[in-house]
């Protein structure tokens with residue numbers, strides 16, 4: 292660790308300006324960035340703290356859209372009566388992230404900016420057809436997640452909120468790593484204004500992805516039976532000390548059926 296300059300941003304424009312150099316990074320809850328610095332995996336020159344920007348926190352519902360500020364903590368999404376009412380699957384997903392300490396520091400914006408291949412929120416964004424709002428544009432979730440720890444964000448671009456369309460049906464199921472609770476495989480399914488969607492996290496060799504064969508089958512009949520016989524390519528699955536690719540491929544089918552059964556209710 293070579294040290295860094297700490298800045299407390301006063302508003303979004305200030306944060307964007309101060310984090311626009313290649314070596315500067317925004318700081319949300321610090322749940323990923325601080326351990327990364329300690330382990331020598333990241334060496335930013337400047338950290339720009341977003342914690343003092345009130346506009347970035349909170350949940351609002353406008354018609355069929357739930358908007359969640361980027362600095363909203365997982366515990367606050369899980370406990371929000373508005374999210375529980377409008378998209379219960381999203382509240383449940385937030386409540387299943389990590390442990391109480393992580394949920395009380397980790398944020399929606401930090402999670403999707405980091406785009407860990409085993410994180411839960413990327414599956415919700417892709418699985419609901421969300422829109423990521425940043426300091427200078429809006430990005431469809433389909434265009435946001437670019438691969439392992441990669442997103443469409445430019446240097447100095449701050450996520451301000453995520454807009455989630457309210458689905459008719461949705462559920463998230465995951466097979467968690469028993470230590471971290473990160474998804475070994477997690478599947479978010481929904482049916483609603485953004486179409487029929489199946490988003491898979493934890494499993495893909497390139498991170499979160501949509502499973503087109505399952506979406507087509509569920510478009511015909513939104514039932515777990517519709518997924519019978521759909522196989523997931525082992526070659527597209529990650530393989531590591533936690534699980535081999537063939538095991539993950541099998542799990543995607545099992546967890547997807549559970550999610551559809553839960554969503555179909």
Ligand SMILES: Cc1cc2nc3c(=O)[nH]c(=O)nc-3n(C[C@H](O)[C@H](O)[C@H](O)COP(=O)(O)OP(=O)(O)OC[C@H]3O[C@@H](n4cnc5c(N)ncnc54)[C@H](O)[C@@H]3O)c2cc1C
Nearest residue numbers: 319320321322323324389397398400401410411450472473
């Ligand atoms: C022990 C442990 C267990 C965990 N388990 C899970 C789990 O089960 N499921 C899961 O999904 N996640 C899990 N996490 C991740 C956690 O939920 C956090 O979401 C994640 O670590 C990001 O933390 P943060 O929000 O504090 O962001 P930070 O660590 O502050 O930032 C992360 C990255 O995002 C960037 N960033 C942050 N905010 C913004 C913004 N608004 N705009 C642009 N860039 C931004 C930062 O520059 C940095 O690169 C776990 C983490 C830990 C430490």
